[in-house]
Amino acid sequence: MSASSLHTLLHRPDVWRANDTATDACPTVSTGHPALDAELPGGGWPVGDMSEVLTDCCGHGEVSLLLPMLAQASQADGWVVWVAPPWYPNVSTLAAAGLRTHRMLVIQAGSAGERVWALRHALNSRACSAVTGWLDRVDTALLRRLQLAVREAALPLLLFRPASDAHIASPAALRLQVSVAAEGEVRIDILKRRGRPANRPVHLGTRPGIPVRRADIVRRRPALALVG
Amino acid sequence: MLWLALVFPEWPLQARFRAQAHTQPLAVAAKQRVVALDATALAQGVRPGQRLADALALAPDLLISPRESQVEDAALKDAAGCALHFTPHVALATDGLLLEIAGSIRLFGGLDGLLRALRSALAAAGFHALSACAPTPRAARWLALGTPGRTIRGRGALPAALAALPLDVTEAGEARLATLREAGLRSVGDAMKLPRDALALRDAQALRRLIDQALGQTADPRTFFSPPPEIDSRLELPVPRHDADVLLFAASRLFNSACTQLAAAHAGIAECLLELQHEHEAPTRLELRTGTPTHDARLLASLTREHLARIALPEAVTALRLRAPDWIEQPGRSRDLFGTQAPSPQDRQEARDVLVERLRARLGRDAVYSLSASGDHRPERAQQRGEPGRAQPAAGKPQRPLWLLPEPELLAERDGQPWRNGPLHCLGRAERIEAGWWDDAGDNDHPAEALRDYYIAVGPRQERLWIYREHRAPHRWYLQGLFA
Numbered sequence: 001m002s003a004s005s006l007h008t009l010l011h012r013p014d015v016w017r018a019n020d021t022a023t024d025a026c027p028t029v030s031t032g033h034p035a036l037d038a039e040l041p042g043g044g045w046p047v048g049d050m051s052e053v054l055t056d057c058c059g060h061g062e063v064s065l066l067l068p069m070l071a072q073a074s075q076a077d078g079w080v081v082w083v084a085p086p087w088y089p090n091v092s093t094l095a096a097a098g099l100r101t102h103r104m105l106v107i108q109a110g111s112a113g114e115r116v117w118a119l120r121h122a123l124n125s126r127a128c129s130a131v132t133g134w135l136d137r138v139d140t141a142l143l144r145r146l147q148l149a150v151r152e153a154a155l156p157l158l159l160f161r162p163a164s165d166a167h168i169a170s171p172a173a174l175r176l177q178v179s180v181a182a183e184g185e186v187r188i189d190i191l192k193r194r195g196r197p198a199n200r201p202v203h204l205g206t207r208p209g210i211p212v213r214r215a216d217i218v219r220r221r222p223a224l225a226l227v228g
Numbered sequence: 229m230l231w232l233a234l235v236f237p238e239w240p241l242q243a244r245f246r247a248q249a250h251t252q253p254l255a256v257a258a259k260q261r262v263v264a265l266d267a268t269a270l271a272q273g274v275r276p277g278q279r280l281a282d283a284l285a286l287a288p289d290l291l292i293s294p295r296e297s298q299v300e301d302a303a304l305k306d307a308a309g310c311a312l313h314f315t316p317h318v319a320l321a322t323d324g325l326l327l328e329i330a331g332s333i334r335l336f337g338g339l340d341g342l343l344r345a346l347r348s349a350l351a352a353a354g355f356h357a358l359s360a361c362a363p364t365p366r367a368a369r370w371l372a373l374g375t376p377g378r379t380i381r382g383r384g385a386l387p388a389a390l391a392a393l394p395l396d397v398t399e400a401g402e403a404r405l406a407t408l409r410e411a412g413l414r415s416v417g418d419a420m421k422l423p424r425d426a427l428a429l430r431d432a433q434a435l436r437r438l439i440d441q442a443l444g445q446t447a448d449p450r451t452f453f454s455p456p457p458e459i460d461s462r463l464e465l466p467v468p469r470h471d472a473d474v475l476l477f478a479a480s481r482l483f484n485s486a487c488t489q490l491a492a493a494h495a496g497i498a499e500c501l502l503e504l505q506h507e508h509e510a511p512t513r514l515e516l517r518t519g520t521p522t523h524d525a526r527l528l529a530s531l532t533r534e535h536l537a538r539i540a541l542p543e544a545v546t547a548l549r550l551r552a553p554d555w556i557e558q559p560g561r562s563r564d565l566f567g568t569q570a571p572s573p574q575d576r577q578e579a580r581d582v583l584v585e586r587l588r589a590r591l592g593r594d595a596v597y598s599l600s601a602s603g604d605h606r607p608e609r610a611q612q613r614g615e616p617g618r619a620q621p622a623a624g625k626p627q628r629p630l631w632l633l634p635e636p637e638l639l640a641e642r643d644g645q646p647w648r649n650g651p652l653h654c655l656g657r658a659e660r661i662e663a664g665w666w667d668d669a670g671d672n673d674h675p676a677e678a679l680r681d682y683y684i685a686v687g688p689r690q691e692r693l694w695i696y697r698e699h700r701a702p703h704r705w706y707l708q709g710l711f712a
Contacts, residue, residue, distance in 0.1 A: 059691025063630050063712040077576055079583065079616075087631035090709060091599045091611045096624030101599060105616055107587055108595040118587055125586075127579035180690045 026173075026194065029156055032068020036202050040174065041194040045069055045156040049173035050147055054191070056163040058086075061186050061204070062178045064097075066132060066158055071098035073130035073156075079105040081122045083133035084115050103129075112138040116146055123153035134160045140169065147171045166191060230330040230381070232343075233368035234350075234357040236307070239323035240264040240295050243303035246354025246481050248474075250466045253287045258295040291466055299462070306461045307355050308453045309489035314346050319365070319450040324357070324372070326365045326450060339379065352525075353485030354463070362386065365450055366442040370416070373397040383444055390442055391417025400435045408432060457493065459486045459500070459552040468507060468544035472536040475504065475545055479532050482550040483525040493555065496521030500552035502532060506543040514539075516589075519581025521556040527582065534589035584616045605663040606678045607632060607708055627659075627684070629694040629709030636706035639695060646695055646705035650688025658683055660699075682708070 009015065026049070028042035037043045045051050055062045074080045080103050082089060091101040107122075109115045112135060119133045123146075131150075138161070150157040159172070166177055174193050181187035185205050190198035236242050240256040241264040253269035255262050262278045272287040284290055300323075308325055311318045314336070317328035329342060336342035343359065350357055360371035361379040367386055371378045374393035380386055393416045395405050407430050413419055419427065420439055427436045440446040461482055469475065479502060490496055498521050504512040514535045516528055587596045600614030601622035611632075614620065640647040646654075658681035665677045679699035687693055692711035698704050 057689075057691070057712075059687065059689075059693060059710045059712060061712065077573070079580060085631075087633055087710065088611070089599060090607075090628055090630055090632045091601050091622035092625035093628040093630050095601075095622040096626045096628070098624075100621060101601070102619040102621040104598055104619075105584070106597055106599060107591065109591055114591065118591065121586055122583060125579055125583035127576065127583045 027154075029069055029072070031065070032072070033065070033204060035204060036065075036188060039190060039193075039198060039202055045158065046173045046194075047156050048151050048154040050143070050150055050157045050159060050171065051174040051176070052159050052161055052170060052172040053176050053178055054161050054163045054166050055178040057178055057180060057186070060178070060180050062160070065178065065188075065204075067094070067097045067099065069156065069158075070094075070130050070132070071100075074098075074100040074103045076129040078127055078129035079103060079122070081105045081107065081119075081128050081131045081133075083107045083118050083122070083131070084109050085134055112136070112142060116142040119146055119157070120149040123149040123155060123157065126153070128153075128155060130158075131155055132158045132160075136162050136165070138165075140171070143171050229328060229363055230333070230361055231363065231365045231368040232327040232329045232346075232359060232361050233321075233324060233365065233372040234307075234311070234327070234359050235321075235324040235369070235372045235376070236355060236357050238264040238266065240300060241266060242355060243300040244293060244296075244464050245466050246303070246463050246478075248354070248466065248478060248481075252467065253290045254466055255283060255290055255292050256295050257283075257292050263295055293464075299464075302461060305453070305455065306353065306485045306489075307350065309455050309492070310349050310353050310355070310485055311346065312453070312455060313349060313488050313492040314342060316452070318453045320453055321369060324369065326369065328365075329361075349484075349488050352481070353488065354481035362389075364442055364444045364448060366438060366448055367444075370397040370442060373399075386443055387420065390439075391415060391420060393417075395419065398435060398438055400432070400438060404432055404435065408435070455489065455493070457495070457555045459489065459497075459550060461485060462547060462549040464547040465545060468546045470541060470544045472533070475536060475548070476529060476533055478548050479550070480525060480529045482548060483528045483532075486550055486552060487523045487525040487528070490523035490555065494558055495555040496523045496558045497552045497554065498522075498556060499554070500528070500550060503549040503551070504541065504545045505547040505549060506541075507546050509542040511549075512539065512541060512545075517585050519585045520578045521558055522578075522582075523558075531586060531589050534586060538590055538592075580617065605661055607661075608636065609664075629692070630712040631710040633707060633709060636696070636708050639705040639707055641705055646685065646697075648687055648693070648707065652685040652687050652693060652695060654683035654685050654695075656684060658697075661696075662699075680706075684711070 026042050027047040028044035029047055030044040031037055053062060053065065070080055082104065085106065089106065094101050107118045109118050115133055115135055116138065119131060122128050122131050146157065163177060172192065175191040177189040177191055179187050181203055185203050188202040188204065241254060244256065245254065253266060253272055253274065255265040255269050255274060257263060257280055260280050262274060262276055262280065262283050265274050265276065269287055269290055274283045274287050274290065280292065304320055308318050308320055311325050311327055315327050315329050315332045319326040333339050333342055336345055339361065358372050358376035360368055360376055362368035362371055363380065363383050363386065367390060370390060370393055371380065374397040378389065380389050395408060395413060395416060398416060408419065411430060416439065419435060424436055427433060437446060441448040463478055463482055465478060498519065499515065499517045502514040502516060514532060516531045518527060584596055596616065597613040598616045598619035599611050600619035601611050602609065604610050611622065642651065646652040661678055661680050661682060663678050667677065680696040681699060682694065682696045685693045685695050693707055694709040694711065695705055695707050
C-alpha cells in the first residue's frame with residue numbers, strides 16, 4: 001500500500017484515529033492564540049456550541065483570552081453582546097485590542113434566570129455576531145436551554161463561570177479552567193473537549209503593562225497579551 | 229362588479245367582546261330588552277327581544293351589558309380596516325360590511341382563496357361573519373342574511389335567488405313589513421310579483437325601490453370607507469381578569485386587527501400604547517416600542533408578554549385599549565428573483581433594534597446600553613452609557629485596564645504602600661493625568677479636577693490593577709480598574 005493511499009484511507013470520514021482531537025464536522029473560530037488553538041478540537045472556539053471559562057481569577061488575563069475572537073466578530077454587522085459583566089468594560093482598551101466598540105451591547109441582569117433569558121434572546125435574535133456572559137449559580141436545566149439556543153444560532157457562546165462550578169457536569173462542548181501559574185503566566189486546563197481528553201495544560205504568557213501594538217494583534221503571537 | 233357582503237351575527241355582542249372564550253352566558257341589552265346573546269344564553273332559553281326580567285329568570289347568571297353605539301361603530305371601523313387589506317372598496321353597513329372584490333379575486337387565487345384569507349384575518353381580530361356574493365351590494369347583503377354562503381355571479385340568476393328569501397331580509401322596517409304579511413306576502417318573490425300600484429297602495433314603494441336596487445335596475449351608490457391613519461381600538465373583557473394569558477389573548481386580537489390595517493396602508497408603527505383599564509384604579513399603561521417600524525402582530529404580542537411578566541397589576545383588567553397615533557410609511561420591497569435572499573442591511577438593522585427593545589421590555593430601559601466614548605481624559609468620564617446603535621466609537625489606548633470600576637475605590641495604605649488584601653507593588657513609571665480643572669470644584673472627597681499619577685500594580689495573587697495616587701495632599705491611593 002503506497003503512502004498516498006494510506007493517507008487517503010486515514011482521511012476517510014468514517015475512520016477514527018484515537019489520537020485525533022480535530023473533528024472536522026464541527027465549525028470553529030480561531031481563538032487568536034495558536035498555542036491554545038493547537039489543543040482545541042477544530043482549532044478554535046466551537047461555533048454553535050457552548051464554551052465555558054471557569055476561573056476565580058481577576059486581573060490575570062481571563063477576558064483577554066476572548067478578545068481576538070470578539071475583535072474579529074465585531075467586524076461583522078451585529079451586536080457583540082456582554083451579559084452581566086462584573087464591571088464596566090473600558091472601551092478605549094477594547095478599541096486598542098481591535099474591537100469596534102460601538103457594536104457592543106452591555107446587558108445588566110440580576111438572577112441567573114434573567115441572564116440566561118437575555119443570552120437566549122440574544123442568540124435567537126439573529127442580530128448578534130458574538131455572545132458572552134457571566135454566570136454563577138446556574139443549574140443544568142438553564143444551561144441545556146442555552147445549548148439549544150446556541151445550536152440554532154450557529155454562533156460561538158462563551159460563558160464565564162466560577163472555578164467552584166468545575167465539578168458540576170455541564171453540557172458545554174468545551175470547558176477551560178484558567179488559573180495563575182507563575183508570575184506573568186496563566187495556566188489553562190482543558191477540562192472537557194470533544195475527542196481525546198487533554199492531559200497537559202496550556203501555558204500562556206501574559207505581558208502586563210507592555211503596550212499592545214495593532215501589529216501584534218494581527219500577527220497573533222503565542223503570548224496572551226494582557227491588553228489593558 | 230362583484231360584491232361580497234359580510235354580516236356579523238349578534239353584532240352588539242361581537243363588537244364588544246370580540247368572541248373571547250368565557251363560561252358564563254352573555255347578553256347585550258337596550259331599553260330593558262335583550263338585543264344580542266351568545267350560544268350559552270341561547271341554550272338556556274334566552275331569546276332576542278325578551279325582557280331582561282324574563283331573561284334573568286331563565287338564566288340567573290346571565291351577564292348583561294348595556295348597548296353602546298360608539299363601541300359598535302369603532303369595532304365596525306376596525307373590521308373595515310382589516311377588510312381594506314383585500315380591496316380598497318369597503319362600505320359600512322349597520323352590522324356588516326360590503327366589499328367590491330371583482331378586482332381582487334385573481335390576486336388571492338380565486339374567490340375561495342380570498343374568502344379563506346379574509347375569514348382568517350377577521351377571526352384573528354376577533355370577528356366572525358356570514359357572507360354571500362352577488363353582482364349588486366343589496367342583493368349580496370340579502371343573500372348573506374337569508375342564505376349565507378351563496379354566490380351569484382350573473383344578474384340573470386338574481387331574481388330567482390332573491391325570490392326565495394323571506395321578507396325580513398329586506399330590512400324595510402318592521403311596521404311596513406307587518407302590513408305586507410297581513411296581505412299574505414311571505415317572500416321577496418311574492419312582493420316582486422305584485423304590480424307596482426298594489427305595493428304603492430300598501431305604503432310599500434320603499435320596498436319596491438329596494439328590490440329594484442337589489443336587481444340592479446336602479447342605482448345604489450355607496451360611499452367607501454377611508455380609514456383615518458391612526459389606531460384607537462378597544463375591547464372589553466366579559467369578566468375582569470388578572471391572568472396574563474387571557475390579557476395576552478385579548479391584546480393579540482387588537483394587535484392583529486391593527487397590524488392588518490397597517491399592512492393594508494403599507495405603514496408600520498414604531499411605538500404604541502396598550503392601556504389596561506381597571507374598574508377603580510387608573511389604567512395601567514404599557515408603552516410598546518419596537519425600534520423600527522413594524523406591522524408584525526407577533527412581535528407586539530411578545531413585547532406585551534415581557535411587560536406583563538415584569539409588572540404587577542393593581543387590579544383585575546376590565547378592558548384593553550390600543551392606541552397608535554404615529555404611522556410610518558413603509559414602502560414595500562419586491563421579492564428577489566431567486567427566492568429567499570441573505571438578510572438585507574435593513575433587516576439586520578431591524579433585528580438589532582428588536583433585540584434591544586425586547587431586552588428592555590423585560591429588564592428595564594437602563595439595563596441595556598452601549599458604551600460611548602467621550603473626549604475626557606479622566607477615566608471615570610472617558611466613557612458613558614449610550615443609546616445602542618448611536619455610541620461613539622472609541623480611540624484605542626493601550627496600557628489601560630479592561631475593567632473600570634463604577635467609582636474609584638479608596639485603598640488602604642500600610643508603610644506607605646497601597647494595600648488590597650496584601651501589598652500592591654507598582655510596575656513601571658507613573659502616567660500623570662491632569663484634567664478637569666475647567667469643571668466646578670466638586671466636593672472635598674470627590675474633586676472634579678483630577679491630578680493623578682496612575683500605576684499598574686501587582687497584587688498578592690499576581691493580579692494586575694490600575695491604581696492611582698492623588699497628586700495633592702493627603703496623597704490617597706485609589707483603585708480605578710482591573711486588567712483582565
